Amino acid sequence: MKKGFTLFEILLVVAIIGIMAALVPVAYVRLFTDTSVDTAIKTYKTTVRRAQTLALSGEGGDGWGVYITTGSATIFKGGSYAGRDTSFDEVYETSGSVVVSGIQEVTFEKITG
Known part of the structure; x- marks a missing residue:
């Protein structure tokens, strides 16, 4: 009996290798997109919380806000x-692949009273 591989096995x-090679790039792109979105959300959330904290503490004697655009979030006085x-x-960069729509500006007034 001869040892070797049949044409069917090859x-x-x-x-199988072709199917795997086709699926890996799709999974990688999805993973990259999910990571970009998660990072952008964390950045936007952090900047809003920071602006809120600055306003609550009365920093600079004025209100504070965040202006959100595709690719960045700016904390402003x-x-x-x-x-x-x-x-x-204070400008914080995010992924340009995440498109922002809707409300772009969030403001917090300083505490008075």
Whole structure:
């Protein structure tokens, strides 16, 4: 009896390798996208919490806010992003592959009373 592989066995192995090679890039892209979204969400959440903390503590004697765009979140001092004091801006970069829509500006007033 001769030792070796049959044509069927070789074709079966090549087909399995081909299927695996087709699925790995899809899984990698999905993993990368999920990671980008999670990182962006954490960044946006952290910046909103920081702006809230700055406003609650009365830092700078004014309100604070966050302006969220695709690719970044900016913590600003003032009642609005348009009327802010740019010297207090803190910019946090996020993945440009995550597109932001909806509310872009969140503001917190300083505590009075």
